[in-house]
Amino acid sequence: MSHDATDREVLSWSLFGTAVRELATRIAADGYRPEVLLGIARGGLPLVAGLAYALDVKTTATINVEFYTGVDSRLPEPVVLPPSVDLADLAGRRVLVVDDVADTGRTLAVVVALVRATGAETRTAVVYEKPSTRVDPEYAWRSTDRWIDFPWSAEGPVPGLADLPAGDAPLTDAPA
């Protein structure tokens, strides 16, 4: 599917910096202070990085969830991939689950269920939420139904990448 300039929400790195401060200010004003930020990789990593400092949270973790395989192309269900984080370490903690966007909300729902199963209390934070989401994040910077150009992904990978297995390839026993 192609996306014209008119139906795009364009987030620059600079505006992302503003989003982090505004979202953190809203979270602080809500009286909520997470003990752990759990970022859904890869999209949630920039917001985790920003909120960790803006909310003064030292403990972070990453969970790899594969759902989108391309623009508007999805796997049947979100799948958690290695390397795995020891979610048992989160038991009893206030965990803020962080992603870039709540689109269908299914990825967030899968991760929230996994974390709650450890006995943690969870809330969710995203940069954008879409009207289509089935999970309403407690904290969303903005709502949009447009295609979003994020500053970390809009340009695509740099040219000239070596033709080697990338991070989603099977284990090789002869690393280059």
Place this chain on the structure above:
Amino acid sequence: MSHDATDREVLSWSLFGTAVRELATRIAADGYRPEVLLGIARGGLPLVAGLAYALDVKTTATINVEFYTGVDSRLPEPVVLPPSVDLADLAGRRVLVVDDVADTGRTLAVVVALVRATGAETRTAVVYEKPSTRVDPEYAWRSTDRWIDFPWSAEGPVPGLADLPAGDAPLTDAPA
């Protein structure tokens, strides 16, 4: 220790975006393509987020290492904190260990040793390296001996954070 404007290297979010592309271009030109990006939290998270997309690497992980407790204030040795990531999942992989800055290099050295012990092949990437580092990262965007203002930490936490235990506090059995 105070740092005047004249002895500061100021990185904006926008310039950080440029740094990510330039560093990724250099890594690609070197013929290196990691299978896993391992970010040292918290400082390494923004660069992991950027490089994951720019280098087309889907697998990321986070390791929490505490060393700095404030400006120019350090623990005796870097300490790895929970939640733990299953480093055994990295065996045989090309792992790029990522941080914001190689200052003394001791944090990078600790993490590289942990990852190599699993049988992974490691390289390191940072935004800045300092002349004082004992570990020379394979990939550093710039070298400086000045204090660095990173866009994610320069402003400090937002005001009004609730007086609740943050992410480095002991486990509580009564989350708010």
